[in-house]
Amino acid sequence: MRPNAAAAANAPGVTDTEIKIGQTMPYSGPASAYGAIGRAEIAYFRMINETGGVNGRKINLVSLDDGYSPPRTVEQIRRLVEEEQVAFIFNSLGTPSNSA
Numbered sequence: 001m002r003p004n005a006a007a008a009a010n011a012p013g014v015t016d017t018e019i020k021i022g023q024t025m026p027y028s029g030p031a032s033a034y035g036a037i038g039r040a041e042i043a044y045f046r047m048i049n050e051t052g053g054v055n056g057r058k059i060n061l062v063s064l065d066d067g068y069s070p071p072r073t074v075e076q077i078r079r080l081v082e083e084e085q086v087a088f089i090f091n092s093l094g095t096p097s098n099s100a
Helices: 003-009 032-050 070-083 095-099
Strands: 018-025 058-065
Touching: 018 032, 018 070, 032 058, 058 070, 070 095
Parallel strands: 018 058
Antiparallel strands: none
């Protein structure tokens, strides 16, 4: 096993069968039209999983609504990291949300 693969195997959100990643998207609120991006990414990861995943691991994208509100983004990111134990945060939308 390569050293970086060994480290990844011990990371939160990574098992022999799954890579759990997190994301917040504005599925509601003033920027809810951009929620289509999150839905498209969910569909894309579903397609990847249907064709065998990544090196045999399924991608589990946990995508939560932040309403394009920085305080809610902070709350949802905490949930993703502390409760869902994702390996990393993927492609959150917008300067206000990413600055939070």
